[in-house]
Structure formats: structure tokens, C-alpha cells
Amino acid sequence: MKSAVTISLVSEARGGPFVFHDDLPAACRTAKELGFDAVELFAPGPNAVAVSDLKAVLGDNGLSLAAVGTGAGWVKHKLTLTNADAGGRRKAMDFVKSMIDFGANFNAPAIIGSMQGRWGDGTDKATATGHLAESLAELGGHAAALIYEPLNRYETNFATRLEEGVELLKRVGRENVKLLADLFHMNIEEVNLADALKATGRHVGHVHLADSNRRPAGSGHTDFAPIAAALKEIGYAGYVSAEAFPYPDSKAAAKATIQAFRKHFA
Template structure:
């Protein structure tokens, strides 16, 4: 297993300098914003060639969710996701991370009455995934379907929820991304859920129980990494977290060292 990262505020803004920074810091890959990749594709290619740091996946960079309440916005989002998949194909990226939605609605906070039925939710998400499954096949990429916690999304909250869409629709190019932070809220036990869905887990996001940097909270990363090893997971572990502390850059590098030690 290798460790990747999303962008952080203290990373250099210049793309080539950003990739040099990742190389020097010891990251194995970069999960890039999809719009940044599409808009600066040639520069990203040059940065990858110079540093050897690969673009592993894309996350974000599109406007519209696969389960969006607004049909026009859902369709626009899908078109942008396809563009991102085409750009990923050019740089050898694995695929794109997509939740059903983020921050659109939750049953856990007012008004607690969704503007669409659960059957309507499932119809919209299914329609989107069928489209993206085909787009991923055509570009040689993968859709990483991400369950979010109940306070951020109302449609797909557990790995089992994501699995049901894949199995019911016989999706060949859709896998599950397991996010430790969301799993800490939604799953009965992280290692058990990882094991039960080992055949469909294709990507992993890392943050501690409070969404801050790994090693600063209560999640037993070594235990879960050992489970992944036993189950033969060979994909990326990508840090997706906020950072707190007097020196965020130093704290982030400390988190990377903590994760590498936990992998031993």
C-alpha cells in the first residue's frame, strides 16, 4: 500500500512546485482536484514526468452531484465528470471519487423532510452510475463511490449502501472508496466493514475520528491497515483531512510519518 494526499493550503500553488513538494515530503501520489487537472492537463503531465509523483485519482472539481435534486445540475455534473475521466486517462489516473451528494440534505438536521422520495433518490443515483460506468469503461478508469456520514448525505452512508448499487445494477467499473472518518461514524466496526467489502474496495481516504490529521485522534490505524493487508488490498491510502496545531505543515508531515509506521 502507498500513501497519497489531497491538496493542503500550505502546499505550493504552482503546479510543478506542488509536485516537487510532494516528492520531497515522501508522498507516493496525489489526488487532484478534477477541474485543476482538466484546466492544466499539460502542466500536470510535465510535473509528473519531472518528479515521478503520479496523479492517482481525482476528487471534486465538478458542479452537480450524481444524486442531485436538480436534474439540470445532475446532468451538468456528469458531463464534467466525464471530462475529468478523459483527463485521468491521459495521465494514467485510476479514477474519480464521487459521493451521492455532499451537504445537499440530511435527515439528521432540520427541515428533516426531503424534497424527493427515497425511490426518487435511488432512481437518480442509479441513472448517474449507469452513465458513469459506461464512461469509465470507455476511458479505462474507475468510479469510486463514496459513502458519507449521515450529517453530510442522506443517500449512501455505509459501505453496504454503496455495495447495493453496484450489485443491483451489475456495475463493472464502479468500486467503493472507504473513508475512515465516515466509517468511524457509520459502521459498527471499521475492520469488519473493510473485510466484508474487500472484493469491492478500490480506494481509501484517511482522517482521524474528528476529521483532523491521522494520529491525532482515536482511530486504530494499524489495526485496520493490518486487516487490509490480510485481505490483499494493494491500492492507495489517501489523506483527506483538516489539520490542526500551531504548525500545520509540521503536523501534516508528522501524520505521514505516523501512517508509514502504522503500515509496518
């Protein structure tokens, strides 16, 4: 398994669960200093950072790009893949495709989280779920790899547990569309986090690391040992990426994260 840490460049998400905010070069320098393998980028759009500039700052710090988030499509532009309006869904698809293309320059998959939206806003559950599955199938056809994230019940009413995510992926029908196992969301929704990972192992393509209170690992009551053991049992060899509040500050949060990663996941 490889370590990563999140960087948000989206002003509307300032104060959200990202370890670093705004200053990409400084965040990458700190990630290098602490020994991370990669960063995960949450950008307002595909043109927020020039590909050449990002390649340079990653190269200077010996880092990879673990993944790119698409949540700005919702946070900034209010786009969702399940909008009742077909034109709105197409705008959402175009935004995600642009982020897929941006990430492809770094072999980094795009993550579909908040852009999945909710059913009930003018669309019944069956129809909205159909829109989501069709969208993920089309996006999966556009991408080398795509990551779908089950969220907790307060953020979505689609898949909230990994098993529900697998059922959705069966409808999508593309092997390159995988699940994001976010330990914060799982702490709310799963009966047992390790068992959930073992039950859905081959579908897990990315992991978000945070403690029970969404602060950095070690700041809450999550027991990471059985979670790490489950990931090793299923042969997971992807990124464990810190998506947590910068508590008490960004550098301290990153330091606590890398210590927890080395203790449990490395």
C-alpha cells in the same frame, strides 16, 4: 499499498479537509521530499491545470496521480447526480465525465462524493436512489475505473456505511465501480472499521486516511493497526490517500501522515 496526499485548487474549499491548498508545484515538491508515491487532486474543473503542465510537475517529482475529485461540481457549481430536474442531472453528468476524461490522461479514477447529493429536496428516496444508481452506471461505462464514496450522515442520506455502498453498487452492476473507504466517515458510521473493510473487501478501490477528528493520522483516537491489518487481509493494494485538515499546517500534516503510513500501511 501506496501513499498519496490531497491537494485542493478549489478556492471555495479553502479550509476544508485537504492537506495542501492552492500551490500545486510547491505541494508536489513537498510530497516528493517526504516520500509520497502520489497526489490526489481536487480541481475546480478539467481545465484548471493543463494536462501537459500536470504531467511535467508530477514527472519532475516522481509522483503519480492517485485520483481526481469531482466535488467542485457541488461546491462550486451546485450540481448533483440526483437533482430532481433531468437537465440539472445531465449537467452534473457532463461535469463528472469531463473530470473522468481529465483523470484518464494519468490512469487516475474519478471520485464521486459530494456530487451524489441528497434525497428529499423535491425527490423521494426511491426515485433519488434510482437516479444515483443510473448515473453511476452511465459514468462507469464512460470510465476505466470509478470510485463511489459513502459519506457520513451529516453529508448525505444515501449510503453512509460500506455495506450500504455495496448494496448500491449491486444496483449499478458495473465491476469497475468501486467504493472509497474514508476512515473519517467510517469512524462516525461503522461499528468496527476493520470488520467493515473485511466484509466489503473486494469492493474497496480507494482509501482516505484521516484520524477521528479529521486531522492527520496520529492526531485523534483512531487505532490504525487493525485497519491496516484488515486492508492487508483483503489484499488491498491501492492508495491510502491523506484527506485531512492541514493541522497544524500543511507540511506538518503531510509529515505526520507519511509517518503513520510507514508505521501501519507500508
